[in-house]
Amino acid sequence: MPELTYREAVRDALSTAMRQDDDVFIMGEDIAEMGGSMGVTAGMLDEFGRERIRNTPISEMALAGAAIGAAMQGMRPVAEIMYEDFLTLAAEQVVNQAAKLRYMSGGQLSVPVVFRTQGGAGWSPGAQHAQQLEAWFVHIPGLKVVFASTPEDVRGLLWSSIYDDNPVVFFEHRTLYPIKGDVPEEIEPIPLGRARVHRQGEDVTVIATGRLVHESLKAAEEAERDGISVEVVDPRTLQPLDEETLVASVKKTNRAVVAHEAVTRMGFGAEIAAVLQYQAFDWLDAPIERVGAKFAPLAFAPVMEAFVVPHADDVLAAIKRTVGKG
């Protein structure tokens, strides 16, 4: 099995799709010569040329909207929104247009567009370059929402997103780009709506997304030393949500922690907690714990930034609370 970084895995999905399919192209800010602000599209200009690796002005409404318009005509554009904070600038097009065009037309239209974006704290950019806004988009019927946490997942899920006939908001986490992982020789599409159990356990289920998957795996190892057996599950796709896998895990362990980097209040974990309490109420032996960012914008000073967002020790503390060892 070859090893790829998360960054290379994203690039591999894009490049492979573009090699086999003229309808796939990329547009975004600084994606051509510069290779994208995260270096994801580095080298792609040389292979595919300016027509298909399309630098745009700093113009999120038009780049999102033009991607939608091209998708309505049968192309499969991948629009890179440099930071998910800037999705707010494109929100009208994503929320009012892409998500609803099929519906409003009574099924006449398809909008097979992917909005790739990234965010995440840990590098002190301050309050406007590292938010985690996935919950905003999960709230919109008509969108699919993906948040991948490993090289294998990001490649297989991006592939499926490109070939999905619905608009997909595809979240990547900035701090994950350099992580390495084994991937299959050939791209294996990962169906949207299927969770991944990263670690089997008996006492507590941690349901985590993005960077918190890795923090939760660290916390699980720590907990193991204290004799607590932790299962870690990554939904990977937030919409559609693989409720079956999440509920089955909690029915087995009887305890649940939900963990993400986004602000806890009204975060995606709130929805998971609601799903679990409704479908596994009689199996729960403890209140569902929620781990996420404190209710503040991201501060610049590293000590404050680190204080706001959750880490492995926060997940560990939550795990311990569920088993009465907190």
Added chain:
Amino acid sequence: MAKVEQRASLAKSELADVLREMLLIRRFEEKVEERFRAGDLPGFLHVAIGQEACAVGVCRALEDGDVIASTHRAHGHTLAQGTHPNELMAELYGKQEGCSHGYGGSMHLYDVERGNMGANAVIGGGLPHITGAALAFQMRGEPRVAVAFFGDGATNIGTFHESLNLAQLWTVPAVFVLEDNKWAESTPESQHSPIRDLSARAKAFGMKAIKADGQDVEAVYKATRQALDHARSGKGPVFLHLDTVRFSGHYIGDPQVYRDREEAKALRATRDPVEILRERLAITDEEFAEVDAEVTEIVEASVEFAKNGTDPAPEDALKNVYA
């Protein structure tokens, strides 16, 4: 309303049909006003009475394969682009037979088969889609043009500027049709724009701009042909500035407290596109009455069709959310 053979200007022999089409749109919208006031029609409706020549002149000039994006004031564009009055009226009644199968309503009229990529209830919402559609045509080497309708109010919104900038930057085959009726809902142009010539906004992007009298359907057609030829030949997008008049209020039921009644009356008396063409063709009252009776019958039939349409089941609301 079949597309006529393409040429630079409308042949005299077609003008009678053009008049008929504009009158059909007029009578259709008057009927829509009547049925809304009677309580038949749900929702939020906007008519474009007075602007028929823009819709007919532009859509008649299009070729098969060209696409349009419309606005919240979409009935005229939709009919001019070839959607049957029955399907349009059925949509306004919320029936399955409607052009959006009851999912859209007046502000979300679609007829993808006929190149109508949809009305839009967000001002400027469809503009970037037209830039993107034109990009797709350009990338695939297809000789097609994408056309966006919008009003003067839309020239202040971000999508307008971003979409025109991108279209010109990439020289995509798009035509941006400004139906300049001098009103952004209830706000006059003098209160919403610091400049009087809105073409200047397109010129600022280096875009070719063409102006035409939006009440003169022949002029609209001719200008549209020029714009389409320019775009289709790969020279880039065109801004088509149509000077038009909205006889009606912003929405059906708008008391128009913001508008000088005498001025509105005078505009109706002097700038009615139907009357302008009728006079030019020297059509007798008898001939006109005959055409009027014919289109009125079509409109009445559309109401009957719509009323007899099929109501969606409530749970159909859960269909078409995803492909």
